[in-house]
Amino acid sequence: EVKLQQSGDELVRPGASVKMSCKASGYTFTDYAMHWVKQSPGQGLEWIGTIIPLIDTTSYNQKFKGKATLTADKSSNTAYMELSRLTSEDSAVYYCARSPITIAASYYVMDAWGQGASVTVSS
Amino acid sequence: DIRMTQSPASLSASLGETVNIECLASEDIYSDLAWYQQKPGKSPQLLIYNANSLQNGVPSRFSGSGSGTQYSLKINSLQSEDVATYFCQQYNNYPPTFGSGTKLEIK
Numbered sequence: 001e002v003k004l005q006q007s008g009d010e011l012v013r014p015g016a017s018v019k020m021s022c023k024a025s026g027y028t029f030t031d032y033a034m035h036w037v038k039q040s041p042g043q044g045l046e047w048i049g050t051i052i053p054l055i056d057t058t059s060y061n062q063k064f065k066g067k068a069t070l071t072a073d074k075s076s077n078t079a080y081m082e083l084s085r086l087t088s089e090d091s092a093v094y095y096c097a098r099s100p101i102t103i104a105a106s107y108y109v110m111d112a113w114g115q116g117a118s119v120t121v122s123s
Numbered sequence: 124d125i126r127m128t129q130s131p132a133s134l135s136a137s138l139g140e141t142v143n144i145e146c147l148a149s150e151d152i153y154s155d156l157a158w159y160q161q162k163p164g165k166s167p168q169l170l171i172y173n174a175n176s177l178q179n180g181v182p183s184r185f186s187g188s189g190s191g192t193q194y195s196l197k198i199n200s201l202q203s204e205d206v207a208t209y210f211c212q213q214y215n216n217y218p219p220t221f222g223s224g225t226k227l228e229i230k
Contacts, residue, residue: 045167045210045221061218095166105155106172108214113166 002026004096004114011120012086019082020117022096029077030054032098035110036070036081040092047108048094051079052101086121093118125149125213129222136201137230144196144225146211151191155215158187158196161224162207170209171196203229 007021022034036048049060053072060068067090069082079096094117097110126149136142146156154174159167169178171187174194184199198205206229211222 044223045212047219047221063218097167105214108212108219109157109169109172110159110167111169111178113168116166 006114006117009118017084022079024077034079037095127222133226146194148192152213152215157212159210
């Protein structure tokens with residue numbers, strides 16, 4: 001069974017950073033890309049970026065460049081996202097989601113999702 | 124970025140009914156469109172990709188159609204477990220973008 005297990009909810013101060021994890025199981029980690037998606041009441045679903053763990057390559061939505069940093073650890077089948085200089089606009093639920101590695105546009109079709117991690121930015 | 128406009132924003136239908144959800148792209152996306160279902164308190168799950176291809180394990184009462192800028196998701200014989208919010212996503216143009224969702228309830 002494919003499973004993406006995300007780390008827990010976070011309450012963080014404005015200006016701080018937070019790093020969340022997404023542990024993959026049930027499939028070969030390096031055969032897939034890992035995406036991160038933000039869900040907030042005001043903005044709906046937003047694609048943040050993706051990492052290809054096999055070659056450690058990342059690509060980001062321009063909107064999240066400088067805000068999000070994606071990494072992956074092949075030895076533990078875990079992807080990470082760090083969000084920096086947090087503001088109230090970053091309060092949201094964040095999902096990791098995988099997609100097959102392909103040169104086709106369907107590279108961005110996400111066929112399995114983590115359970116989500118809520119980040120609340122508050123003093 | 125391509126804007127994805129979904130309609131209606133919410134929908135109430137009876138069990139056994141057929142419902143249609145529409146998604147309009149701000150430009151041609153050449154059928155590079157997916158539909159996701161998000162049940163209350165859960166994460167999104169892939170239903171349809173390439174506008175009309177059913178993801179493995181998804182009931183056949185779900186179907187997708189469309190081309191160009193106009194796409195739709197059809198649910199036949201509505202079941203209670205179909206209560207959810209449905210999102211479309213385009214992936215023809217970078218960055219991929221989502222519609223704002225259609226919330227489906229049972230009458």
